[in-house]
Amino acid sequence: MTTFTPDEARRLRGSLTAARPQLPRIAAKAVDMVLEDLDAAIERDPAATGRLQMALVSPGLHAVWVHRLANWLWRHDRQLTARLLSQWARARTGVEIHPGATIGRRFFIDHGMGVVIGETTEIGDDCMLYNGVNLGGRTLNRGKRHPTLRNNVTVGCGARVLGDIELGDGAQVGANSVVVKAVPAGAVATGIPATNRVPEPGEDPIEALYRHPAIFI
Ligand SMILES: CC(C)(COP(=O)(O)OP(=O)(O)OC[C@H]1O[C@@H](n2cnc3c(N)ncnc32)[C@H](O)[C@@H]1OP(=O)(O)O)[C@@H](O)C(=O)NCCC(=O)NCCS
Numbered sequence: 001m002t003t004f005t006p007d008e009a010r011r012l013r014g015s016l017t018a019a020r021p022q023l024p025r026i027a028a029k030a031v032d033m034v035l036e037d038l039d040a041a042i043e044r045d046p047a048a049t050g051r052l053q054m055a056l057v058s059p060g061l062h063a064v065w066v067h068r069l070a071n072w073l074w075r076h077d078r079q080l081t082a083r084l085l086s087q088w089a090r091a092r093t094g095v096e097i098h099p100g101a102t103i104g105r106r107f108f109i110d111h112g113m114g115v116v117i118g119e120t121t122e123i124g125d126d127c128m129l130y131n132g133v134n135l136g137g138r139t140l141n142r143g144k145r146h147p148t149l150r151n152n153v154t155v156g157c158g159a160r161v162l163g164d165i166e167l168g169d170g171a172q173v174g175a176n177s178v179v180v181k182a183v184p185a186g187a188v189a190t191g192i193p194a195t196n197r198v199p200e201p202g203e204d205p206i207e208a209l210y211r212h213p214a215i216f217i
Helices: 006-044 051-057 059-075 079-093 205-210
Strands: 095-097 115-117 134-136 160-162 188-190 195-197
Touching: 006 051, 006 059, 051 059, 059 079, 059 095, 079 095
Parallel strands: 095 115, 115 134, 134 160
Antiparallel strands: 188 195
């Protein structure tokens, strides 16, 4: 259980009192975010049958929702509470997201279990990970050491993306690949270590995907 010193409790009470006039706006924003997360998940999970089912059974969504709260606490100087919350979510869902990680909108983790997202990871909008993905570091130095995923990036199950490298818009990583170098926008990275295949100009992206069945589960 988290215990607060009197000074911490006073500060927390102060922040909550200051936030009170904004509560309806914050609640409306939270509901909008939950609904768009649900719709994005349904769009990407062929097994999903509806919002209620996804809200109840998707560990990936649960982990992301807890992360949004943990990240708020992290940014508002409540690091210990944020870490405890993130570890609680890890025990419940099998997804470990460091509360310092920056995650954009409509992020979905399918199946959940075994995902690790490091502290300095940055993830843009509309990204998706499958189970067993590690967005990890390759150095023990502090500072930016985890990957940056731009928008619309997909990482297949079991893949490791290691170090302060960038995966450009629309990049895709094949299942079980180990990515240690940047992936350009629109490219497909597969293998150990991963090599990038950039689609030819004018190439149908769906056709290009079919040549990489490791992307699909
Ligand atoms: C294997 C490892 C120790 C090598 O580190 P390094 O000595 O700094 O390696 P370099 O950057 O000099 O890379 C050497 C070569 O190995 C390749 N390489 C690096 N890591 C690799 C890996 N995990 N698998 C396959 N190849 C790898 C690089 O592409 C490079 O190939 P090249 O010479 O053809 O360009 C490191 O990349 C690694 O995987 N560390 C583990 C990190 C981890 O588990 N993090 C989890 C945090 S939660």
